[in-house]
Amino acid sequence: MESISSPQGDLILDEEPEGGPTFLDRLFDHGLLIRTGVDGLYGRSGAFESVVEALDRLISRLGAADDAEVMRFPPGMSRPAFERSGYLKGFPNLAGTIHSFCGDGAGHAEILACVEEGRDWTGQQEATDVVLTPAACYPLYPVAAARGALPAEGRLFDLQSYCFRREPSLEPTRMQLFRMREYVRMGSPEQVLAFRESWLERGTAMMRDLGLPVAIDAANDPFFGRAGRMLANNQRAQGLKFELNVPVNSVEKPTACLSFNYHQDHFGSTWELRQADGGVAHTACVGFGLERITLALLKHHGLDLAAWPDSVRTALWG
Amino acid sequence: MNISQDIREILGSNEAFAGKSDQLSDDASLFDMGLDSFGSVQLMLALEERFNIEFPDELLNRKSFSSIRAISEAVSTLVRQEAA
Numbered sequence: 001m002e003s004i005s006s007p008q009g010d011l012i013l014d015e016e017p018e019g020g021p022t023f024l025d026r027l028f029d030h031g032l033l034i035r036t037g038v039d040g041l042y043g044r045s046g047a048f049e050s051v052v053e054a055l056d057r058l059i060s061r062l063g064a065a066d067d068a069e070v071m072r073f074p075p076g077m078s079r080p081a082f083e084r085s086g087y088l089k090g091f092p093n094l095a096g097t098i099h100s101f102c103g104d105g106a107g108h109a110e111i112l113a114c115v116e117e118g119r120d121w122t123g124q125q126e127a128t129d130v131v132l133t134p135a136a137c138y139p140l141y142p143v144a145a146a147r148g149a150l151p152a153e154g155r156l157f158d159l160q161s162y163c164f165r166r167e168p169s170l171e172p173t174r175m176q177l178f179r180m181r182e183y184v185r186m187g188s189p190e191q192v193l194a195f196r197e198s199w200l201e202r203g204t205a206m207m208r209d210l211g212l213p214v215a216i217d218a219a220n221d222p223f224f225g226r227a228g229r230m231l232a233n234n235q236r237a238q239g240l241k242f243e244l245n246v247p248v249n250s251v252e253k254p255t256a257c258l259s260f261n262y263h264q265d266h267f268g269s270t271w272e273l274r275q276a277d278g279g280v281a282h283t284a285c286v287g288f289g290l291e292r293i294t295l296a297l298l299k300h301h302g303l304d305l306a307a308w309p310d311s312v313r314t315a316l317w318g
Numbered sequence: 319m320n321i322s323q324d325i326r327e328i329l330g331s332n333e334a335f336a337g338k339s340d341q342l343s344d345d346a347s348l349f350d351m352g353l354d355s356f357g358s359v360q361l362m363l364a365l366e367e368r369f370n371i372e373f374p375d376e377l378l379n380r381k382s383f384s385s386i387r388a389i390s391e392a393v394s395t396l397v398r399q400e401a402a
Contacts, residue, residue, distance in 0.1 A: 089356055227359040230378040234355045237380055266354075 023249065023299060024172045030303045039168040040176035044291075047305055051294045052179065054316035056160065059181050059288055062202050068158035068183055073139040075132060075162035075177070081142045082131040086270055090223045090231060096132035096164040099125035132164035136180040137285050144186060145271035152276040154187020156195070160290075173248050173255045173292050181288040186268075188275055192284035196260050199286035203244055203258045209315045212246050212257075212296050219243040219256065240264070246296040257292045261285050321369075321397075322390045328364045329386075332357050344387040349380065358383045365389065371396040 027033040034043030076098065087095060103124040114121035133139060136159040144155065159182045167174055185195035207214045219241045220232035235241055240262045245254035261284060268281035275281050301308040330339040334352030361383060366372055382392050
């Protein structure tokens with residue numbers, strides 16, 4: 001698909017003045033984000049959260065007629081399920097595993113001594129059976145597959161979770177822990193592609209109503225290494241992923257705020273998820289980066305929420 | 319070196335082609351017959367090891383691995399370049 005720009009797509013982004021505070025600095029200075037000392041790991045202010053929550057409700061309203069089944073998982077998932085999901089094939093560098101101390105009393109004394117002396121204390125940490133959730137839909141597939149074959153109309157789920165990706169960055173839009181809202185459709189190829197098409201339209205309309213300049217572009221996931229180059233090329237060639245981009249950090253490298261993904265039978269095969277007729281289920285999802293959309297709004301409408309255009313405030317808060 | 323025979327042998331280790339790689343025609347679409355994205359990556363890595371070659375970025379796509387003939391042509395070119 002060619003890039004489709006909105007009528008506002010030629011809006012000029014205010015570039016940061018050379019040597020002046022960055023967008024991230026200004027977010028800290030206004031108290032919207034809170035420093036933790038780790039790039040990509042931030043606290044959020046009440047004002048920031050009020051936007052995230054309004055977006056979450058807006059997305060619920062847009063999808064309400066579809067009657068999706070709501071599920072919420074904590075931001076950790078079963079390690080065996082994570083391993084089976086295939087995430088490590090494509091993104092070993094982004095994964096976050098949870099390790100805990102598994103030593104004895106002597107080991108405890110040893111780690112305290114290590115901390116005291118500034119030496120590595122992590123030698124006795126062992127992998128637990130919990131992995132940080134990399135995308136909101138990952139805990140869903142084994143749960144859905146355990147229910148047996150899909151009904152003839154397929155299924156639709158509504159998810160939201162903090163997600164982790166190990167990619168420290170000074171771009172505020174690339175956080176290591178962030179919230180992803182998702183709708184996930186399971187069924188026949190026709191059913192899931194129709195779902196994706198409908199959200200391409202709804203998502204674009206939503207962002208335009210929020211006064212944001214958008215473009216829809218073919219995209220690929222950030223697969224790791226040389227093998228990943230081939231996976232990325234294949235994904236683009238098959239039109240499996242589109243992103244709705246908004247300039248936030250720069251016009252040249254806009255930020256993906258929504259993504260529309262057709263997984264074909266990848267998760268269906270992985271989890272032995274069947275359609276009603278016994279065929280392998282296909283899946284698709286639409287993902288909303290809640291912090292990213294919030295940051296796009298702050299960038300384009302300013303850091304003072306009260307001064308945002310009335311149409312935007314109405315879309316968010318009624 | 320019989321490149322297409324070697325390719326058939328490597329394909330035989332893929333679940334989708336186990337026991338039937340010898341009957342594949344040179345032009346059969348491997349993706350239509352069940353080769354998936356990860357399978358094509360595994361195939362690429364196995365070919366690199368077998369022929370001691372490295373696929374350049376411009377060949378890392380579905381077209382290069384779409385049939386035994388396409389793979390043979392790519393591998394032959396890369397083997398000649400390695401030998402030159």
